[in-house]
Amino acid sequence: MSDNTQNTQQKPGAVQTTGHAWDGDLQEYNNPLPRWWLWCFYGTAVFAILYWFMYPSWPVGDTWLKGLKVVDYVTVDKATGKEQQKEFRWNTRSQLLEDMGEAADNKQRKDMLIKVQAASFDQIVKDPKMMEFVRSVGKGLFGDNCAACHGRGGQGVVGMYPNLTDDAWLWGGHMDKIQETISQGRRGFMPAFGAVLKPDQLSDVTDYVLTLSGEAKPSEASDRGKEIFQGQIGGCYYCHGADAKGLPSQGSANLTDKIWEIVNIPAMKTPQEKKKAIEEFVAKGVNNTRIMPTWKGRLKDDDIKLLAVYVHQLGGAK
Ligand code: HEC
Ligand code: HEC
Known part of the structure; x- marks a missing residue:
């Protein structure tokens, strides 16, 4: 793109060029714009003017054109x-x-809402028409209010937000319990045992926890751990129950199933990793990190009831 000399080699009948050549033979055609392109261009201008007339558009003084x-x-x-x-x-x-x-x-929808409001949970679950309604409305409500934490399908995030599709419940899985959870909110709490238990006690109680779900075979260490779990030193039974199946009144996890709420055991490969993860969790506990917000006052009572049924059927509806 250095010199800019006059082009003198234009042949008759060839496409017109602008008459300039760069670098000796680089020429620029002088074609008209394609017709379709021009019409599109005029079209956008006409559209813009119509749009300004129809819809709110330009500012005028301290107000604006309101449109027709x-x-x-x-x-x-x-x-x-x-x-x-x-x-x-x-x-x-x-x-x-x-x-x-x-x-x-939409009268049908209105009538259905009144019907759901008046029905008991068991009546709703038995009525396929009401359930269809609950699924369609519930999906929207869940997407707007709950999916940010629990995920669009309710699958949650291990350690952060419970999976609502697995029929394992911290706070109880019957619809009236779920309704209470949504309405009042919940706060997960477990004391930190790092300062309460000595390192070997922490190790023993962890060995016991691993036996509960079949992750490890009972041993002398786990027998000692059992005493800590079931006795005054650990007092784990107080919240998790003597059978370690969890108490809905405490929101504590069932330690005997293969479902892990917080410690992501399925993601760990070696027994050492699993033990370390549980030990660290028990040492730290849960305080103010797992909070389910209160929805009473933010959602209508009817919507909370509807969501309780919706969430219950996500979890297998048992
Ligand atoms: C800010 C994040 C957040 C939002 C939004 C949220 N939740 Fe939760 N939810 C949580 C956390 C955290 C827990 C676990 C509390 C605990 O550890 O006990 C939870 C627990 C629950 C539980 C109890 C699960 C069990 O195992 O018992 C249900 C049911 C539930 N949420 C439903 C909902 C519904 C329905 C909505 C929407 C209206 C919702 N959540 C919105 C964070 C959230
Ligand atoms: C004050 C009640 C309380 C006591 C005491 C308690 N826990 Fe917990 N524990 C909980 C609660 C509540 C959760 C679930 C926390 C949540 O969901 O936010 C939990 C969760 C757990 C988990 C995670 C389970 C999972 O699915 O990821 C383990 C492991 C555990 N506890 C072990 C123990 C052991 C071992 C002890 C005794 C040394 C103990 N807990 C004592 C209330 C308690």
């Missing part, structure tokens, strides 16, 4: 309780009000 498009929606007059048709210039809020009105107009 209107939406209709039904509101209930607070004083008289009567429904009124209202017309409003288009904006996202009036659009939302229109959409919500349409949803409420």
